Amino acid sequence: MNKHMSQNTKGMIQLFILRFFAYAILIFLCILCLFFFYLMVVNSTRSNAQLARGFSLLPKEHFLENLVNAWNDASINIPRGMLNSLIIALSTAVLTTYFSALTAYGIHVYDFKFKKLAFTFIMAVMMIPAQVSALGFVQMMNKLHLNNSFIPLIIPGIAAPVVFFYMKQYMESVLPLEIIDAARVDGSNEFHTFNTIVLPILKPAIAVQMIFSFVSSWNNYFIPALLLDKAELKTVPIMIAQLRSADYSKFDMGKVYMFILLSILPVMITYIILSKSIIRGVTAGSVKG
Numbered sequence: 001m002n003k004h005m006s007q008n009t010k011g012m013i014q015l016f017i018l019r020f021f022a023y024a025i026l027i028f029l030c031i032l033c034l035f036f037f038y039l040m041v042v043n044s045t046r047s048n049a050q051l052a053r054g055f056s057l058l059p060k061e062h063f064l065e066n067l068v069n070a071w072n073d074a075s076i077n078i079p080r081g082m083l084n085s086l087i088i089a090l091s092t093a094v095l096t097t098y099f100s101a102l103t104a105y106g107i108h109v110y111d112f113k114f115k116k117l118a119f120t121f122i123m124a125v126m127m128i129p130a131q132v133s134a135l136g137f138v139q140m141m142n143k144l145h146l147n148n149s150f151i152p153l154i155i156p157g158i159a160a161p162v163v164f165f166y167m168k169q170y171m172e173s174v175l176p177l178e179i180i181d182a183a184r185v186d187g188s189n190e191f192h193t194f195n196t197i198v199l200p201i202l203k204p205a206i207a208v209q210m211i212f213s214f215v216s217s218w219n220n221y222f223i224p225a226l227l228l229d230k231a232e233l234k235t236v237p238i239m240i241a242q243l244r245s246a247d248y249s250k251f252d253m254g255k256v257y258m259f260i261l262l263s264i265l266p267v268m269i270t271y272i273i274l275s276k277s278i279i280r281g282v283t284a285g286s287v288k289g
Helices: 002-043 048-053 063-071 078-109 115-126 130-143 151-158 161-174 177-185 190-201 203-218 222-227 236-244 253-285
Strands: none
Touching: 002 253, 048 253, 063 078, 063 253, 078 115, 078 151, 078 161, 078 190, 078 203, 078 236, 078 253, 115 161, 130 151, 130 222, 151 203, 151 222, 161 203, 177 190, 190 203, 203 253, 222 236, 236 253
8 A cells, every 4th residue: 555655646746846847847938929019119118229238027117118219200100000901911811811711611511523623723722822923913903003001011911822721621620511501401601501500610720820810911022012012002011121220310210119019919909809709710620520
């Protein structure tokens, strides 16, 4: 009996040590991830002269000054830029997730002749980087007179092979075909079935892809910089680059850090709103039903 108790005690000690190291590593990684965010917040409270002097871990007293300077900068319009980015990012996120889920639904549910070919083609498109087709895309938008418009920044988001692939894999995990067959027997048409039955089941996956699509579109600089010339249409990344490229007499690093801090607030709010669904989507999507 003493031997058995000794083995149990030894096992409990080993389990405690393993948990201790696991939590220690997780805490270290968490601190490492948050450290650079903390530095950005600290730098947004420092003046340009203080930033020029070097590194600091303690916040200073220039937060409101930097906020006022950034918000009232004559060369850019931060409220307008954030509104432009919000319109583009939110529209792209909604269209991307909905139509990618609809495409995945068609590939997953229907059995047609070129099903494998269609799936292979979509996967092949996923391998092509946006920079390869950027020149032709910009030329086409110029011919269609769609430069200085949000349309070419939103509509192409409908075709998102990465989102389609994730949605299809998720459907294979959580969406049995028997549910679709039962809905058809009850007289439900395909769009009604998709909108009222399939979409609620896909809610965690939709939340995951919405946050990823939103962040990707919000941070997109390359294509908007090629298409948007008018000041009132410029997005947040373009304005940040514009602030950073200011001449030396007007350059204010404190103002730049403040604008960067303001630019990530919508992303943080979106993540907080969707965080529970994101966790469910990642865990459920990794388990094959």
